[in-house]
Amino acid sequence: MSTQKSELIAIMEQMEREKGIKKEEILNLIETAIVSAYRKQHGKDINAEAHIDPETGAMTACVVKMVADAVEKPLLEMSVNDAQAIDPKAAAGTEIRIPLDVNEFSRIAAQTARQVIVQKIKEKEKEAIISDYSKRIGEILSGNVFKFSNRSIILDIGKTEAVLPPEEQIPGERFSVGKHIRAVLVRIEETPKGAQIVLSRRDPLFVQKLFELEIPEIYEKIVEIVRIEREPGMRTKMIVDSKNPRVDAVGACIGVRGARIRPIIEELNGEKIDLIHNSRDAFKLIEEAMSPAKNIQLSVRSVEDKTVEVIVPDAVLSLAIGRTGHNVRLASKISGWNLVVTSEATKKLRDEEKAHDKVAVVSQIKGIGEKTSEVLAKAGFASIQKIADASVDDLTTLQGIGPKTAEKIIAAAKLSIQSPEDATTDIPASKKVSKTKVKAEPAQSKTEVSGDNLGKGSAAEEAITEPAGEKKTDAEE
CATH class of the missing domain: 1.10.150.20 (5' to 3' exonuclease, C-terminal subdomain)
Structure with missing residues (x-):
């Protein structure tokens, strides 16, 4: 038994050096397992103790009882005569420890040690992986669809698994098992089952990181992404600025005949992307933000409320507003102004009514x-x-x-x-x-x-x- 114990200690010391699993943690778990096994056999209310020497591996176990003149709870109490047979100094009101034969626990100790070590190794490896990925938040990760859990997609990303929850998916996207997916790592979540790596394809950061991967000037900080506003699956508007006067920020992002931006649009399943030059001129910024609507006129309604009326030709009114109003909504967000879209016909009719009202007053x-x-x-x-x-x-x-x-x-x-x-x-x-x-x-x-x-x-x-x-x-x- 002592040989087995010394081997057990040697294994635990090796695991502590190589895996960072502390020997004391394993010993505590083995002691707890021995006590649980004894209680399972002799009664759950029994007061038992187990101890393993961390140096030699020597194991001891005992049952703790209270010495009493009249025994009412046999599992927890012992008469004075029985107690003095074990320890002549025993007296009523004191505790006595009754040694147990540890040989019957050797198998339990060995089996528990093996299970605990395997479990601890897995936990430590997962902790190391999670620790590594926690330093990579904001990076794009790629993996294959492993399975589906409710509406979440579980991805195999190599060393571990990651989850793409439904609220982080682009509306309308459909994936099958084995499909290769790219997404941005947004956070590490603590769950009852442990830490979980959460990915997103919906976050504007995903678009930003795709541009950093595809556009060298952005990666090298020559072109800067100032701001991104996005309605996933529909349209993204992005303000870009160039730190080099010889480099056109928008042109660098688009590339020759759209060669650079095309892979990004394909990754986003055809989502429209509008690139806007950074400008201190609010009107110029709004004009570009209203793309794809062209030939627009702007009129400030209120400087305090930052409200601007956008007058557009009747033919492009639907483009200016966008499906469900997404285009003007994004333009308002990215420009920082409240934009009110009006067609030229409506504006003309309103002006005529105002003129008529003025004439009527005079x-x-x-x-x-x-x-x-x-x-x-x-x-x-x-x-x-x-x-x-x-x-x-x-x-x-x-x-x-x-x-x-x-x-x-x-x-x-x-x-x-x-x-x-x-x-x-x-x-x-x-x-x-x-x-x-x-x-x-x-x-x-x-x-x-x-x-x-x-x-x-x-x-x-x-x-x-x-x-x-x-x-x-x-x-x-």
């Missing part, structure tokens, strides 16, 4: 015709108050309005504010102008009013409804 000043209202509204005089606050010089800069007409317009606006009911009292009845619009002949009268509503003499000249045209001079007035 037309509330009695005595001003529609043509003059349009001229004032287009010039920014879209409210009665603004017209009342204007100077004659402000209005005479507008086409078709002379000094006298300007004075009458301002006076009518002020009167309209002060007394809306009597806004036209300063204009003779014979000179009031109907708001009925008539079709003007280009070569005839410059006014836009009906001839039936004009007085005799110079009423047409004194009316404040001059149409757009050449501005009257003081001599003409």
Whole structure:
């Protein structure tokens, strides 16, 4: 037995040197296994102890009982007479250790030692592998599909297995057993079964690492990936910047006839990739971010809210928005602006409605015709108050309005504010102008009013409804 024990110690010491498995851990597990085996045979409540000398391998075992005058629990207690037969000094209230024959435990010890050593070796090897892979987070790993667990894909990556969970898969992808897959290592997860290597094909980091593998300029840090926004399976938008003025960042990524970017798109199963030049000009950045939509116009709605309206030709409206809105969504994220897409037709209709509203407001000043209202509204005089606050010089800069007409317009606006009911009292009845619009002949009268509503003499000249045209001079007035 002593020879076997010394051999056992020698094996444990060798495993400690080669595998890093501590001898004390194995000895503790063997001792626990011996105690468990004894309890299984003689009762689970029994108090047993086992000890193996870490130097010689000598094994001892005993049962611990309490000495009592009256024994109530035979498994845990012993009478004083029986205890003194073992140890004459035993007394009630003290513990006594009853030696056990260790020969019956030798087989258990050897078998347990073998199992524990094998288990510890596997655990240590797995810990070493996990430790190695924990230093490789962010790298692309490749492996073959080993099996499927629920919706997760288990990959054989060589030394161990890795998992590609459903939330890290690209929507719509399908794989079969044995299929070769590349994915990026994103984390090491602790599970009840131990540490688990988690891969991802959905993370934007996967796209970044593919570019680093395929584009030498990115790997060599000549071209930098500034930002990536992605909707897996649909589209990726990426801002790139060149640290060398002689190297075009986008061109370097695309390659001749797309030779460089094509393998990346194939790896992503046809996912669209938009490359954007890095720029401090927000409008330029947004224009590129809205790709594939071209010939767009931009208008800032709110600087505080960072909102920009993107006006696109009707023919490319669907491209600008993208399926389920993914294109404008990604463009908003990567540019940092809230983008609102509007078609040219909608913009034109809205502008016409706004212009009409402005003209309608100005037309509330009695005595001003529609043509003059349009001229004032287009010039920014879209409210009665603004017209009342204007100077004659402000209005005479507008086409078709002379000094006298300007004075009458301002006076009518002020009167309209002060007394809306009597806004036209300063204009003779014979000179009031109907708001009925008539079709003007280009070569005839410059006014836009009906001839039936004009007085005799110079009423047409004194009316404040001059149409757009050449501005009257003081001599003409």
